[in-house]
Amino acid sequence: MKERLEMEKKQDELKLKQAELEMRERLAMEKMKTEMVKDESNTKIQSKSEYFDAAKNIRLFPKFCEKTVDKYFPQFEKIANNLKWQMPYWTTMLQSVLECKAAEIYSALPSEKSSDYDTVKQEVLKSL
CATH class of the missing domain: 1.10.1200 (Non-ribosomal Peptide Synthetase Peptidyl Carrier Protein; Chain A)
Structure with a gap:
């Protein structure tokens, strides 16, 4: 019984760590997407303002x-x-x-x- 409780506890800890890792990964991906959009919009603004017709x-x-x-x-x-x-x-x-x-x-x-x-x-x- 004690072994079963410990095993369940370890499984819960593993699930928690896995969820935490997934959350960090999602946050990192969102941060990268935000930076890419920001860089892209800065490039568009810069290229439009630098263009002389x-x-x-x-x-x-x-x-x-x-x-x-x-x-x-x-x-x-x-x-x-x-x-x-x-x-x-x-x-x-x-x-x-x-x-x-x-x-x-x-x-x-x-x-x-x-x-x-x-x-x-x-x-x-x-x-x-």
Whole structure:
């Protein structure tokens, strides 16, 4: 009788340990799922915010005119700032609308200088 009680007690302890292990395993799985969903949503948010659609944005600023170049840059900068464009995109967008002499000036700049917005702006303003 005593042996039977001890055996039942051990079986109950084993069942309890097994249930505890299963619960820990479920909790670990849920934690992993939560982290995966969190990482996935962060990746989606990050990739959307980092994507810059030049074709969509090019139509948002005015046509370049050499006669009013001094007024063009402040207007361009205002639009770029309002749309929260990152600075590396500014010269890409600007060079796509430059015409005539301004386009020649941009093309004549060395590669490292042509990617710096302030340098491009200074060179164009200086030459026109």
